[in-house]
Amino acid sequence: xxxxxxxxxxxxxxxxxxxxxxxxxxxxxxxxxxxxxxxxxxxxxxxxxxxxxxxxxxxxxxxxxxxxxxxxxxxxxxxxxxxxxxxxxxxxxxxxxxxxxxxxxxxxxxxxxxxxxxxxxxxxxxxxxxxxxxxxxxxxxxxxxxxxxxxxxxxxxxxxxxxxxxxxxxxxxxxxxxxxxxxxxxxxxxxxxxxxxxxxxxxxxxxxxxxxxxxxxxxxxxxxxxxxxxxxxxxxxxxxxxxxxxxxxxxxxxxxxxxxxxxxxxxxxxxxxxxxxxxxxxxxxxxxxxxxxxxxxxxxxxxxxxxxxxxxxxxxxxxxx
Amino acid sequence: xxxxxxxxxxxxxxxxxxxxxxxxxxxxxxxxxxxxxxxxxxxxxxxxxxxxxxxxxxxxxxxxxxxxxxxxxxxxxxxxxxxxxxxxxxxxxxxxxxxxxxxxxxxxxxxxxxxxxxxxxxxxxxxxxxxxxxxxxxxxxxxxxxxxxxxxxxxxxxxxxxxxxxxxxxxxxxxxxxxxxxxxxxxxxxxxxxxxxxxxxxxxxxxxxxxxxxxxxxxxxxxxxxxxxxxxxxxxxxxxxxxxxxxxxxxxxxxxxxxxxxxxxxxxxxxxxxxxxxxxxxxxxxxxxxxxxxxxxxxxxxxxxxxx
Numbered sequence: 001x002x003x004x005x006x007x008x009x010x011x012x013x014x015x016x017x018x019x020x021x022x023x024x025x026x027x028x029x030x031x032x033x034x035x036x037x038x039x040x041x042x043x044x045x046x047x048x049x050x051x052x053x054x055x056x057x058x059x060x061x062x063x064x065x066x067x068x069x070x071x072x073x074x075x076x077x078x079x080x081x082x083x084x085x086x087x088x089x090x091x092x093x094x095x096x097x098x099x100x101x102x103x104x105x106x107x108x109x110x111x112x113x114x115x116x117x118x119x120x121x122x123x124x125x126x127x128x129x130x131x132x133x134x135x136x137x138x139x140x141x142x143x144x145x146x147x148x149x150x151x152x153x154x155x156x157x158x159x160x161x162x163x164x165x166x167x168x169x170x171x172x173x174x175x176x177x178x179x180x181x182x183x184x185x186x187x188x189x190x191x192x193x194x195x196x197x198x199x200x201x202x203x204x205x206x207x208x209x210x211x212x213x214x215x216x217x218x219x220x221x222x223x224x225x226x227x228x229x230x231x232x233x234x235x236x237x238x239x240x241x242x243x244x245x246x247x248x249x250x251x252x253x254x255x256x257x258x259x260x261x262x263x264x265x266x267x268x269x270x271x272x273x274x275x276x277x278x279x280x281x282x283x284x285x286x287x288x289x290x291x292x293x294x295x296x297x298x299x300x301x302x303x304x305x306x307x308x309x310x311x312x313x314x315x316x317x318x319x320x321x
Numbered sequence: 322x323x324x325x326x327x328x329x330x331x332x333x334x335x336x337x338x339x340x341x342x343x344x345x346x347x348x349x350x351x352x353x354x355x356x357x358x359x360x361x362x363x364x365x366x367x368x369x370x371x372x373x374x375x376x377x378x379x380x381x382x383x384x385x386x387x388x389x390x391x392x393x394x395x396x397x398x399x400x401x402x403x404x405x406x407x408x409x410x411x412x413x414x415x416x417x418x419x420x421x422x423x424x425x426x427x428x429x430x431x432x433x434x435x436x437x438x439x440x441x442x443x444x445x446x447x448x449x450x451x452x453x454x455x456x457x458x459x460x461x462x463x464x465x466x467x468x469x470x471x472x473x474x475x476x477x478x479x480x481x482x483x484x485x486x487x488x489x490x491x492x493x494x495x496x497x498x499x500x501x502x503x504x505x506x507x508x509x510x511x512x513x514x515x516x517x518x519x520x521x522x523x524x525x526x527x528x529x530x531x532x533x534x535x536x537x538x539x540x541x542x543x544x545x546x547x548x549x550x551x552x553x554x555x556x557x558x559x560x561x562x563x564x565x566x567x568x569x570x571x572x573x574x575x576x577x578x579x580x581x582x583x584x585x586x587x588x589x590x591x592x593x594x595x596x597x598x599x600x601x602x603x604x605x606x607x608x609x610x611x612x613x614x615x616x617x618x619x620x621x622x623x624x625x626x627x628x629x
Contacts, residue, residue, distance in 0.1 A: 164388040
């Protein structure tokens with residue numbers, strides 16, 4: 001096999017200026033059969049990912065500039081009209097954005113610190129910490145649909161545990177899911193029930209990996225546990241913190257199952273979320289592909305923020321290498 | 322506040338004899354225990370409440386409410402009703418038909434990509450990794466509109482899908498679960514495989530081992546712990562999927578259990594006790610994993626997070 005043949009088969013990188021000797025050696029060892037295999041190993045998963053994840057994502061953006069109703073040819077091209085409708089006319093849009101933001105804030109400012117606190121306490125080898133850990137971890141494994149059903153029982157107007165404890169089961173019973181001022185908070189309590197355990201388990205994994213000598217050194221220097229954590233341990237946990245930020249935002253944007261179950265498939269006032277609106281316009285009564293795509297694009301753009309943060313943190317080091 | 326500090330003080334006095342624990346001030350430990358016990362009770366309460374409701378006859382709860390003594394006794398009748406009228410078994414089988422192949426294929430694909438990225442050292446591997454990793458982080462709803470149309474336009478042979486389409490087929494759900502979970506697994510496995518020392522491959526190369534041998538006989542066995550952890554994680558995640566099955570499947574009876582819970586909610590709208598029972602039956606596979614493979618599950622999460 002000639003050198004040129006090898007280069008074309010391997011792709012653009014073989015022509016790069018100065019391949020390291022090590023890489024040369026590796027590539028030379030690939031026989032023709034191996035190259036076919038390489039293409040199969042990489043090609044099928046890549047094709048699947050491009051076809052069913054990236055193609056739809058890009059198409060969402062394209063469709064958002066149309067007002068396609070799902071029937072016939074994709075037309076007409078309307079520019080940013082659907083976005084204008086969302087920003088200025090649709091009464092559900094801004095509430096949905098607000099609720100998504102509230103979701104992120106509750107996850108970020110309440111569920112995450114609580115999960116972190118529990119992880120820190122458990123990491124200090126409290127007696128029975130395995131039992132505690134199992135208890136907090138349990139909801140993490142349950143589906144959000146299931147969590148919705150379990151919490152519906154808690155919030156049940158006439159029979160529920162919460163109204164019973166509050167002594168409000170009679171005529172003044174609180175309608176936790178129906179009341180637009182209360183339902184988002186009620187759902188967020190249920191969602192946090194799972195999120196706290198999720199955050200806890202991630203921080204526990206991170207804390208286990210912290211070098212014990214760091215902590216000892218801090219104690220020798222006279223730092224109290226509070227200072228030790230915030231000045232020494234927390235900075236070391238930076239990779240975990242980034243993961244938590246990403247999970248917090250992504251999970252908040254994806255929130256769907258639990259709302260769908262608790263509001264029985266409809267978009268209830270007070271529980272509008274971008275994810276709920278998107279699906280409403282493609283499988284709901286009125287098919288508005290163009291508008292649904294515009295909402296999906298808004299969702300996509302917001303989600304790019306944590307995604308980019310994560311990618312930068314994960315791959316910066318490799319880029320240099 | 323005063324009661325708290327007095328209990329702390331007395332507890333501290335009580336435990337002053339036992340000095341086995343070095344770290345932490347003792348009142349702090351008591352406070353920690355108090356906090357944890359209260360939290361743990363609060364955390365377990367919703368589950369116990371659901372369990373209690375599922376074991377009580379509807380006649381009793383309708384009369385006395387959920388929060389009452391078990392007047393009328395405890396019964397498995399709700400579970401029987403959920404199983405026979407709700408056809409839970411049928412939905413569980415659907416879940417198995419989707420979850421088992423999806424987990425295996427995802428692991429296979431992800432190992433293949435991870436292997437290529439980590440060991441073949443192609444230029445552009447960073448771009449590949451970013452494509453997979455970022456793809457997994459997109460919100461499903463950002464893809465669903467075109468995806469829904471794509472699924473509607475892909476024909477499948479009738480032995481694969483009774484609808485004749487990718488839409489509304491178990492096969493379609495396997496495909497989307499695999500592709501969507503692929504990214505995370507590629508990310509984890511390529512990281513894992515990069516840590517495999519090169520010497521192992523050098524030795525094999527001397528023996529004339531091809532790419533396949535290096536992948537199948539050397540890399541995969543080394544990755545067994547990561548594969549086990551990811552497999553556990555994927556099983557739970559795919560089993561718990563609600564969104565894909567709700568949107569990409571229209572026939573209720575074909576749905577896997579998690580999304581079928583929504584149908585059951587409609588079917589037993591006047592009998593929450595049966596719904597509670599159905600939900601808890603749906604949680605049984607999860608509970609088995611929780612009891613038997615919790616360590617693997619946590620390891621899987623940790624692999625994704627600590628390496629990030």
